[in-house]
Amino acid sequence: MNAVxxxxxxxxxxxxxxxxxxxxxxIAMSGLAxxxxxxxxxxxxxxxxxxxxxxxxxxxxxxxxxxxxxxxxIAVVMGVTxxxxxxxxxxxxxxxxxxxxVLAPVPKIALYPALTLTLGYDDASKIALVIxxxxxxxLLATYQGASAVEPKLAWSARAAGVSPVRTLFTVVLPAAMxxxxxxxxxxxxxxxxxxxxxEMITSTDGLGHLLMRAARNFQTVDMFVPLxxxxxxxxxxxxxxxxxxxxxxxxxxEEK
Amino acid sequence: MxxxxxxxxxxxxxxxxxxxxxxxxxxxxxxxxxxxILGPSGCGKSTLLYIVGGFVEPxxxxxxxxxxxxxxxxxxRGPVFQEFALFPWKTVLGNVMYGLQQGGVxxxxxxxxxxxxxxxxxxxxxxxxxxxxxxxxxxxxxxIARTLAYRxxxxxxxxxxxxxxxxxxxxxxxxLLHIWDKDRKTVLFVTHSVEExxxxxxxxxxxxxxxxxxxxxxxxxxxxxxxxxxxxxxxxFQDYVVEIEKMFDDTAxxxxx
Numbered sequence: 001m002n003a004v005x006x007x008x009x010x011x012x013x014x015x016x017x018x019x020x021x022x023x024x025x026x027i028a029m030s031g032l033a034x035x036x037x038x039x040x041x042x043x044x045x046x047x048x049x050x051x052x053x054x055x056x057x058x059x060x061x062x063x064x065x066x067x068x069x070x071x072x073x074i075a076v077v078m079g080v081t082x083x084x085x086x087x088x089x090x091x092x093x094x095x096x097x098x099x100x101x102v103l104a105p106v107p108k109i110a111l112y113p114a115l116t117l118t119l120g121y122d123d124a125s126k127i128a129l130v131i132x133x134x135x136x137x138x139l140l141a142t143y144q145g146a147s148a149v150e151p152k153l154a155w156s157a158r159a160a161g162v163s164p165v166r167t168l169f170t171v172v173l174p175a176a177m178x179x180x181x182x183x184x185x186x187x188x189x190x191x192x193x194x195x196x197x198x199e200m201i202t203s204t205d206g207l208g209h210l211l212m213r214a215a216r217n218f219q220t221v222d223m224f225v226p227l228x229x230x231x232x233x234x235x236x237x238x239x240x241x242x243x244x245x246x247x248x249x250x251x252x253x254e255e256k
Numbered sequence: 257m258x259x260x261x262x263x264x265x266x267x268x269x270x271x272x273x274x275x276x277x278x279x280x281x282x283x284x285x286x287x288x289x290x291x292x293i294l295g296p297s298g299c300g301k302s303t304l305l306y307i308v309g310g311f312v313e314p315x316x317x318x319x320x321x322x323x324x325x326x327x328x329x330x331x332x333r334g335p336v337f338q339e340f341a342l343f344p345w346k347t348v349l350g351n352v353m354y355g356l357q358q359g360g361v362x363x364x365x366x367x368x369x370x371x372x373x374x375x376x377x378x379x380x381x382x383x384x385x386x387x388x389x390x391x392x393x394x395x396x397x398x399x400i401a402r403t404l405a406y407r408x409x410x411x412x413x414x415x416x417x418x419x420x421x422x423x424x425x426x427x428x429x430x431x432l433l434h435i436w437d438k439d440r441k442t443v444l445f446v447t448h449s450v451e452e453x454x455x456x457x458x459x460x461x462x463x464x465x466x467x468x469x470x471x472x473x474x475x476x477x478x479x480x481x482x483x484x485x486x487x488x489x490x491x492x493f494q495d496y497v498v499e500i501e502k503m504f505d506d507t508a509x510x511x512x513x
Contacts, residue, residue, distance in 0.1 A: 160355030
């Protein structure tokens with residue numbers, strides 16, 4: 001019964017995606033844009049699957065995945081640590097809050113030229129940009145979630161003789177996990193976008209670089225392939241994320 | 257055992273919204289005594305319990321436990337809350353073991369002690385369940401086992417059976433008395449049920465609200481061990497309930513609701 005419903009839900013979810021592809025197909029065939037500039041989805045996907053067999057293309061995808069994943073993981077560690085510390089210590093919160101308020105709205109992409117100058121054109125500058133952008137939603141979600149944890153959970157630990165710091169990490173953080181993971185999910189999506197953007201601006205490798213190279217050479221089919229690739233990477237990471245999430249949130253009430 | 261000396265607590269939500277929750281409360285509880293604190297909602301009875309627990313600081317006065325001033329929570333005072341406050345990400349066994357493991361008790365020993373407690377609260381078949389999979393009565397039994405695990409001398413129970421249906425509630429009252437009879441810990445038990453207070457306690461402390469203070473203390477002179485079925489037929493039990501109920505009604509009517 002459940003499996004049937006799950007599959008029917010997935011089928012319903014596929015409808016808008018098929019609709020989008022159909023719209024793309026319709027525009028491509030309508031003659032609004034010449035076929036040389038706007039290829040049909042069929043041609044693009046054919047090229048995408050062909051590229052999956054190309055080691056050079058896979059290398060570019062791997063580079064992007066590495067930057068994305070490294071940046072995201074560091075952002076999670078930093079965001080969660082800073083968020084929890086701010087809940088645990090008023091003094092620390094007093095220091096962090098104004099910094100967050102000032103830095104969070106800054107378009108981090110504007111820092112990218114400075115990052116490339118200081119960290120170079122390789123991985124470091126891109127990872128730094130991903131961290132800068134992905135960290136804030138994770139930090140804010142952790143702070144909000146941990147602040148809202150029922151105090152009696154922490155009291156129960158403190159009464160058992162557990163120190164305030166240990167209580168923070170063994171009770172408050174796990175109790176805030178649903179909120180932390182919501183922030184992390186947003187951070188993951190931002191990471192996908194930002195790593196691609198950074199590679200489009202200045203890079204010698206990665207999916208974003210492939211897109212720009214194709215665009216400069218009027219290779220319109222190859223221009224769309226990296227987009228499909230980053231979307232697929234996002235899907236894969238999201239599936240992985242859900243796996244981790246289900247494991248971490250076992251025992252919490254279901255959301256639906 | 258517990259000496260509450262002139263404790264007051266004021267909450268300052270804003271300059272014009274100050275609320276005196278407790279006004280100059282003094283009470284002493286002897287070792288092994290079961291004392292219930294009874295009062296209308298908003299009389300500060302839970303706040304008083306939290307102050308004894310060291311979770312909330314009093315605005316004035318102090319609490320001594322074994323002649324030592326309370327400066328924060330400690331494993332000599334084990335709380336049990338109406339909301340159970342179980343850790344949702346831990347199994348039943350994980351919840352009970354938590355305090356022991358954090359306290360550095362070797363795993364095998366913590367496991368043995370936790371299983372023993374789960375057997376005592378009749379939940380050994382549920383050790384791998386998560387709290388969300390249990391009924392309210394079962395959750396509260398887990399919470400009681402979790403608190404008993406670190407062997408507090410004093411139990412601080414904050415309307416522990418308030419969220420349960422009448423049947424489960426009386427069942428747990430019996431369970432609690434049964435457990436308590438084994439080693440007679442000192443218990444402070446907050447409730448708004450007169451019958452529950454009389455059934456369980458050696459003394460019932462009646463509080464009045466706005467500001468919260470002690471109105472009267474009743475000594476409950478009924479034999480132990482107590483059986484619910486017998487007590488319900490006992491004239492003295494009925495008299496206590498009627499007398500306190502009457503006083504409770506007067507108190508509640510004076511309250512600004």
